[in-house]
Amino acid sequence: MSNAPEPRFIVDNNVAKLARWLRIMGYDAISFKGGDDRRMIDLALGGGRVLVTRDRQIMKRRVIASGRLKAILIEQEWSQYQLRQLVRTMNLKDAGAFSLCVECNRTLLPRRREEVEDLVPPHVYRTHTQYMQCPSCRRVYWQGSHWAAMRRRIEESGWNRDGDTPVRKEDGEG
Numbered sequence: 695m696s697n698a699p700e701p702r703f704i705v706d707n708n709v710a711k712l713a714r715w716l717r718i719m720g721y722d723a724i725s726f727k728g729g730d731d732r733r734m735i736d737l738a739l740g741g742g743r744v745l746v747t748r749d750r751q752i753m754k755r756r757v758i759a760s761g762r763l764k765a766i767l768i769e770q771e772w773s774q775y776q777l778r779q780l781v782r783t784m785n786l787k788d789a790g791a792f793s794l795c796v797e798c799n800r801t802l803l804p805r806r807r808e809e810v811e812d813l814v815p816p817h818v819y820r821t822h823t824q825y826m827q828c829p830s831c832r833r834v835y836w837q838g839s840h841w842a843a844m845r846r847r848i849e850e851s852g853w854n855r856d857g858d859t860p861v862r863k864e865d866g867e868g
């Protein structure tokens with residue numbers, strides 16, 4: 695669980711990479727690894743999550759066809775196009791990019807430079823002052839070149855394209 699904004703997602707095995715991209719963009723996304731569709735649907739309903747899948751058969755289930763459970767059928771084969779379809783269909787904006795662990799879906803915690811000295815390569819320690827760490831897997835994150843490349847890739851998918859300021863919950867409806 696995290697403090698990430700809505701919508702939250704559950705991502706089917708057949709589009710597993712999209713779970714990582716959703717987390718990079720700041721959206722709570724759990725991966726479903728089993729083959730039991732019924733269980734995946736139960737988890738989606740129980741957690742109020744949008745189901746992301748490439749499985750056309752699942753889309754025919756009554757719970758989805760009736761609109762009770764929101765699901766996105768990913769039609770594209772290549773991951774960059776899949777990401778673009780998801781971003782555009784769900785109108786995803788910057789929801790706190792780089793605030794979640796891409797592996798665990800946990801909210802990252804800020805760390806002082808001295809706290810991570812033994813956990814990052816020396817050249818990173820010398821050149822970066824701001825770090826985040828996953829409380830679960832202990833992985834350390836910093837804004838390096840990999841980070842910039844990921845940001846470019848999600849921007850190429852149409853994320854934040856219109857330059858809107860993300861609407862925070864307390865500013866928006868209600």
Ligand SMILES: [Zn+2]
Nearest residue numbers: 795798828831
């Ligand atoms: Zn982690």
